[in-house]
Amino acid sequence: MTEATSDWRPSALELERRAFRKRQTTRSVLVSLGSTAVVAVVLWIVVAGTPGAQAVRTSFFDLDVAIAAFPAVLEGLWLNLRVLFFAAIGVVIVAVVLAVARTLRGPVFFPLRFLAAAYTDVFRGVPLLIVLYLVGFGLPGLGLFPRMDPAFWGTIAIVLVYSAYVAEVFRAGIEAVHPSQRLAARALGLDHGQTLRRVVLPQAVRKVTPALMNDFVAMQKDVGLISVLGAVDAVRAAQIETAHFYNYTPYVVAGLLFIALAWPTIRLTDWVTGRMRAREQVGSIV
Template sequence: MDLAKAPAARTGTPAAEDGYRPSERRLAHEAYRRSRARRSALIATASTLATAVVLYLLVVNSPGWEVTRRTFFNLDYARQALPEVLKGLRLNLELMLGCGALILVFGLLLAVLRTLRGPVFLPVRLLATAYVDFFLGLPMIICLLVMITGVPALRLTGVTTDPLLLGGAALVLTYSAYVSEVFRSGIESVHPSQRAAARSLGLTNAQAMRYVVLPQAVRRVVPPLLNNLVSLQKDTGLVSIGGAIDAVYAAKIIAARSFNFTPYLVAGLVFIVLTIPLTRFADWLTTRMNRRQLQGGAV
């Protein structure tokens, strides 16, 4: 190895062809930064382990630990509940995928309607705004109860009474309002000069929205959309109030039969295992997009 490039190889600094060598001061500074990083990592690891040990000792030495362990951490009931919970989880995943697709389409439509320009579109904007305001303020559980119990009571011809479909409709109605606000923020974040440039090239308003504004807006709101998808995955368990046997209701059946709450913990852990990868992916994507913006790259 060339001696002029050896220090650069050790420090990760590319050496120029003219034989550039980092100064001793720079090498010392980089060595100091590496030592500080190692020291910070060791301190963080030690403090985390110490906190975990203290919490563990605090929990296991509490007066009611034995009763809690038998009630919530029974391995026999966990092994019994896991297959049933996983079987019901299929229903939650189907709801998440089906409702998620409808929510994206309906939410985008609402956002576009709220951003239409011109006085002729005022009634459309008012209706879309009223819809979003109503479902943003309505609690999810109330919307589910009204849909699952209220719609069948109307006895409308041709309208389903399946609690699964009605629960899915309640999820779509509520989450579409949230997603429309995300899309609308993305549309409004696109600089007006983009639309003006598209119009100057001969594109109509609809074409400018479709080919210029929406592609930029959607890329900018992908991370918050993923966060909404994570929330939707968890809220699919609420359809169990109508009797649909999903992961939550399967755990409830076993808990009611055994008078042990370990199945609820199993269902919760299953949802956590599904949620963490989506959450970390959303965080990674947000960090990546922020870094590209700071570097002046495309969003």
């Protein structure tokens, strides 16, 4: 921090205040360290004191099994990552189309509005697992499509469900853009589509970025559900390894890998949200 005038020295009053704030900070750090230690010790005593603690440790936290199962589970996670990549692209495209369809005005667009509303209602209501079964076993059963990998149908099911949620997020963003922005754009002669693309959507996306990233985090772990279709992803691989070693540690390994996958996005979400909040309350300390 630069000080405005070169001959300025903090007054005794200010120095005393600074010293007080410093003592307060030190005290706060000590208190938080102390309380964390207490909580950790209590948790340890409670968990280690349970009658089955030893049995759980050997069947869920066996280091040798973890090391042996790791390559297979990691290989499975690579499939999850690919599914996540294509699903995310699909979700964004479908969700934007749905959100825009729901905000269209005029009687001509009633069927579009109705279909979009029905879609979001249905796919937000049905459990993902049921959509996975219906899409993964039902659609190939029609015999209409060439034989596809289970991961393909899993991706489709995830896109169907998540685009319904994300469409609602986009719609909230579109409606949060102040009508005067639309007015200003139309007054300049931009047509409806140009106004939507160049003025409304860019602002809408900025407003809902934290919510979108949160949905992405949820999707990162839900890609693990494609294992029910038989795709050998991280969860399925862990299941196979568990059966092989007769030990549950591979599931823990898969869980940790999913956390590692989600963690950067989670931190990024918090950072983005914090930055947006900081921008909105410039100059405030509360």
